[in-house]
Amino acid sequence: MFISQISIFVENKQGSLAAITEILANENIDIRAFSIADTTDFGILRMIVSDPDRAIAALRAKNIAVSLNRVIAVQIRDVPGSMHKVLGLLSSNGLVVEYAYAFISRKREDAYVILRVDEKEKAAQLFEDNHVHTLTPEEVYNF
Numbered sequence: 001m002f003i004s005q006i007s008i009f010v011e012n013k014q015g016s017l018a019a020i021t022e023i024l025a026n027e028n029i030d031i032r033a034f035s036i037a038d039t040t041d042f043g044i045l046r047m048i049v050s051d052p053d054r055a056i057a058a059l060r061a062k063n064i065a066v067s068l069n070r071v072i073a074v075q076i077r078d079v080p081g082s083m084h085k086v087l088g089l090l091s092s093n094g095l096v097v098e099y100a101y102a103f104i105s106r107k108r109e110d111a112y113v114i115l116r117v118d119e120k121e122k123a124a125q126l127f128e129d130n131h132v133h134t135l136t137p138e139e140v141y142n143f
Helices: 016-026 052-061 082-092 120-129 137-141
Strands: 002-011 031-038 042-049 066-077 097-104 110-117
Touching (some): 002 016, 002 110, 016 052, 031 097, 031 110, 042 137, 066 082, 066 120, 082 097, 110 120
Antiparallel strands (some): 002 066, 066 110, 097 110
């Protein structure tokens, strides 16, 4: 029900992001989704990859600070209003979304949303009770 997301502090300088993606490419690790938020001096890169454990090991071997977070991935229809239904469900039940990012699939008419919420277990139960499909790690890592 929960998937692994890796988070990396990236210095805002030429080649920093490319160095990270090179490590993953050399390990044949596919990037499924990513988001980067930046400040003046550094950014926080969040990624869903095909093999999180191997990605962490490869990055740490190159002295890159990386952490692992458990997040929820939900499948929604790729139509107007679908995102609101998911976020409204969380909000109306007192849950806080710390951040979110989305991606679409070329194979289906669905979109996928990665959510980090303050109460993961409660959110997962709400989604199950309301027939919102949460993706398994295998579904996400093997798109």
